[in-house]
Amino acid sequence: MTAKDGETKLALIKAARSEFIEKGFMNASLRSICKKAEVTTGALYFFFKDKDDLFDAVVGGPLCELDATIGEHLRREAEGDISDPLDETLDMDDSKRIMEILFKYKDEFILLLTKAQGSKYENIKDRLIGEMQQHYKLFADILEERFGSKKVDGFMLHYLAHVQVDSFLYLLTHSKGRDEAMKELPEVVKNLRAGGIATFGLS
Amino acid sequence: MTAKDGETKLALIKAARSEFIEKGFMNASLRSICKKAEVTTGALYFFFKDKDDLFDAVVGGPLCELDATIGEHLRREAEGDISDPLDETLDMDDSKRIMEILFKYKDEFILLLTKAQGSKYENIKDRLIGEMQQHYKLFADILEERFGSKKVDGFMLHYLAHVQVDSFLYLLTHSKGRDEAMKELPEVVKNLRAGGIATFGLS
Amino acid sequence: MTAKDGETKLALIKAARSEFIEKGFMNASLRSICKKAEVTTGALYFFFKDKDDLFDAVVGGPLCELDATIGEHLRREAEGDISDPLDETLDMDDSKRIMEILFKYKDEFILLLTKAQGSKYENIKDRLIGEMQQHYKLFADILEERFGSKKVDGFMLHYLAHVQVDSFLYLLTHSKGRDEAMKELPEVVKNLRAGGIATFGLS
Amino acid sequence: MTAKDGETKLALIKAARSEFIEKGFMNASLRSICKKAEVTTGALYFFFKDKDDLFDAVVGGPLCELDATIGEHLRREAEGDISDPLDETLDMDDSKRIMEILFKYKDEFILLLTKAQGSKYENIKDRLIGEMQQHYKLFADILEERFGSKKVDGFMLHYLAHVQVDSFLYLLTHSKGRDEAMKELPEVVKNLRAGGIATFGLS
C-alpha cells in the first residue's frame, strides 16, 4: 500500500457502484465509470481483470453476507428439531434477518437480482432459488414421512422456492424503505405460508 | 406484392425472431439478423422503421392476442354476478385460456417478459401487473363490503397481482411444455388462492 | 397524358418544393418527398433523372423568369442613350421589377440562393454576380471615357456587382414581405449608389 | 504525453482541416479524416467528443483571436471621444487589424463563414452581424442627437452591418492573398463609408 492507501481502487468501486446501479451491468460504461472516478482506464485494469471483476467488487461483498446469513439459517434448521416444517422454513426471525441484510445493501441487491444481465451473476437468482428448493425438498420428505402430507413433486417444490425468493425481492423493490418492508413482512409470510399449507395439503 | 410475396419480410422476421429469442432485444444485432436473413440492411429498413419496429413484428401479434384474452376475461367478470371473488379472479377456465395463449407463442412471451430491456416493451410486465391489481382492488372492495373481510392495503394488493403474474410466467418458463403447465396449473392456482384467502383474512 | 393529367408529377414537385425549402437541397430526402407526395420512388425516377433534376423542376422556372427580366433590363440599357451610368445600373423601375420577381417566388429564390449547396445550382449567385459585373465594366468604360472618372479595376467592379446582388438578396431574406421590401428598396439603392459614386470617384 | 507528443492528435486536426476545408462541415467524413490521418476511429473519439468538437479544434482558435480583436476594437471606441462616428466604425487601423487576422487563418475563416452548415457554428455570421449592428445602433443614436442626422430604422441598421461583414468576407474570399486585400481595403472602406453617409443623410 502506498500513501494513497487504496484510494484509487475505492474511488473506482464507488463510481462503478453508482454507474451500475443507475444503468445496470450491461449498459454501464467503463469509460464513464473512470471519468466519474477521475481515473484512467489503465488504472481500472490494474485493479480489476475486466468488467465482470469490477462488478464483483461492487456486489460480491453483499452477496457473501447474504450467503452467510442464509447459511446460518439453514444450519439452525438442520440442527434443530423440526416439529413444524413450514414454521421453520418461513421463520419470522430468520426472515427478518435476511430482510435486514437485503436492505443494508438495498441498491446492490436490486442491481444483482434485477440488472445483472450480461455479467457472471446473471443467474444468481436461480442459484438462490435452487438453494431454497433443497430446503423445501427436505421438509417435503419430513412432512410426507411424519405427517402424511401429500407427495409434492419437484415442479411445485421449485415453484414454492421461486415464489418465496420473489417475495423477498418484491419487498426489497417495492417498499419505500426498511421500515415499510418490515411492517409488511408478516403479511407476506402469512400469505406464503397459507400457500405452502395448501400445496402440501395440510389444511 | 411481387412474385416473392413477402418472402424477404418473412425471412427478416424469422431471423429477427431467432436472434431476439437467443440474445434478447438489447444484445440482438440488426447486422446479424440481416446476415441470417441473407438480406441487406437497406431491405430491413424498407420494411421496418427501426429496431423497435422489428421487435414489434415479432412480439406484437402474440401480445395482442394475450390482451384480447385478458380483456374477455375481465369483461366476463364485470358482467357476471360475483359471489366468490377469488373464485372469479383465479377462474380455472380463464386461467387455462391464458396459459394456452402463452404457450402458443412460448418463445415470444418469454422474450417479451424477460428479455425486452431496451425496447418499448421493457415495462410490459408492470403493465400487466397493474391491470391485475385493478381487479384485486375491485374484489377487495366487494369482499370488504359484503363479506366483512379485512381491509387490504395497496401494498398487498399489488403484491397479490405481482405473484399471480409471476406465477403464470413461472409456468411458462419452467414447464417442459404446454401439457406439463396445464397439469401443474391447478396446483399453482390452489396455492395462489390459499394465499389470497389468507391475505383477505377469510380463513 | 392520361386521365391523371400529370397529377403525380405535380404532386411530386409540390412535395419537393416544400421539402427543399424546409431543409435545403442537401438535407432534403427523396424518400421523404415521395412520402409527402404519396408516391413511390419508382414514380419519381420515371419523371426525374435524379435529385438535381427534381430540384431543377422546383427552381428552374423562377430562375428563367429572373434571367428574362434581367435580360430585358440589360437590353434596355444597351439600346438607350446612357447619360448617367449609375442611374441606369441602379434604375428604380428595373430594380422594382426584379424585386417583384424575387418576391413572386420568394421561397424558391431563397432556396436557390442560400440553400442550393450540393446541387448543380450551388454557384448560381456567382453567375448572377458575373453578369452584373459585365455591366459595371461597361459603365466603367463609359464613365472613364466620357466623364473622366477614375479607372476602377476588376476587383472593385466585381465587388460592386457582389454588393448589389447581395443587397437584393438581403431585401428578399430580411423583409417581412413584398411591401416592406419595396418600402426599403429606395433607401438601399441610395446607399448603393452613394457607394458607387465614391468608388468611381465622381463626388 | 508520450514520446509521440500529440502526434496523432495533430495528424487528426491536420487531416480534419483539409477535409473540412475541401468539403465543408456537413460533407466531410470522419472516416475519410481518419484514413488521411492514418488513425482509427477510436483514436479520433479519444481526442474529440464528436464531429462538432473536431471542427472546433480546427476553427475555434482562429475564431477566438477574431473575437478578441473585434472586442478590442469595440473597447477602443467605447473609451474614445467620438467625434465622427463613421470614422470610428470604419476605422482603417482596426479594419487592417481584422483583415490581418482573417488572412492569418484564411482557409479556416472561409470554412467557418461559408461552409459551416450543420455545425454549431452555422450561424456564426449572424452573430457577427448582430454585434456590428449594436454599434451602428450606438452611432445612429449619437448621430441623431449630436449631428441631427436622419433617424435610421432597424432595417437599414441591420443592412449596414450586414454589408460591412459581407465586405470583409468578400475581401477574404476574392483576394489573391493578404497583400491584394490590404491594397483594396481602403477602396472598400471608402465605398462603405459613402454608403453610410448617404443612409444617415449626412451628405
Add this chain to the structure above:
DNA sequence: CATGAATGAGGTTTCATTCAT
C-alpha cells in the same frame, strides 16, 4: 501504480438509386 493513447470491431440508421414487374 498509473497514464493515456490506440485498437478495431461493432452498433443503428439514412441515403440516392435501380429494376423487374
Add this chain to the structure above:
DNA sequence: GATGAATGAAACCTCATTCAT
C-alpha cells in the same frame, strides 16, 4: 406510368480492452 422491393455504401458513434511508458 407506376409499383415497391432491394441494393450497398456510407454516415456518426461507442465499446471493452491492451500496452508501452
